[in-house]
Amino acid sequence: MLSRLMLAHSPATSRSISLRHMKETAPFQGELPLHAGFAVDRTISSLVDHDTEQNILSTLPTTSLLPYAELVHEEVVRLSEDVHCNFGPNCSESLYQRAVLRALYLENIPVMQERDIFTTHGQGSFFVGRVDLEVAGCCLYEFKIGKINITDHSNQLNRYLRAYANNKEPIRVAALMYFTAKGVFVHRVI
Numbered sequence: 625m626l627s628r629l630m631l632a633h634s635p636a637t638s639r640s641i642s643l644r645h646m647k648e649t650a651p652f653q654g655e656l657p658l659h660a661g662f663a664v665d666r667t668i669s670s671l672v673d674h675d676t677e678q679n680i681l682s683t684l685p686t687t688s689l690l691p692y693a694e695l696v697h698e699e700v701v702r703l704s705e706d707v708h709c710n711f712g713p714n715c716s717e718s719l720y721q722r723a724v725l726r727a728l729y730l731e732n733i734p735v736m737q738e739r740d741i742f743t744t745h746g747q748g749s750f751f752v753g754r755v756d757l758e759v760a761g762c763c764l765y766e767f768k769i770g771k772i773n774i775t776d777h778s779n780q781l782n783r784y785l786r787a788y789a790n791n792k793e794p795i796r797v798a799a800l801m802y803f804t805a806k807g808v809f810v811h812r813v814i
Contacts, residue, residue, distance in 0.1 A: 693762040693796035703727040704808050713805040717769045720803050735759045743787040752787040763797040781813045
C-alpha cells in the first residue's frame, strides 16, 4: 500500500518522504523500486536513524517492481472508498470530488482539480474539456454519480486521453469513478 511506502509522518523526526520525491529518485521512468537498494543513501538515511531505517526496509518486498502510477491508483481508490464510507451515498459529485481531493492532499499526493484540457491543431489551441482530477501527473479520474453509463463516460475520458497524447503528456491510468448506493465502482479505461 502506498501509505506504507511514504514513511508515515513521525512526531520524533517531523519529516516524511513525499510520493513526488520518491518518483524523482526512482531509477526507472515511471516506476518505484521496492527493494532495499532504493535510494537509501539519498532519502531514508538522511531522514531517520539506522534502526528506524532497518525497520522500514524490512517491511518492503524484496523482489518486485511496481509502477508508480499503479501505486497512486490503488491509493486513490482506497481514499475514494473511505470518502464514500464517511459520507455515504446520495451526495453530490462535487462533494465526493472535494473530499477525495482533501484526502489526497493530506497524503501528500500531488493533485489538480478541474484541469482545463486544450489541444493544438494547426496554429491554434482548442478546449477539449475539463478533467475532474489529475493525480501525480500520471492518473486521470472522472467522478460520476447516479446511473452507470460506461460507454458515454468512457468516450469522454478517451477524448481527454487523445488531447493528453497530442500534448505529449504521459497518462498511465485513466478511470471512471462511480459513487453508487452500493459503494464505489471503478472502471479503468487504461
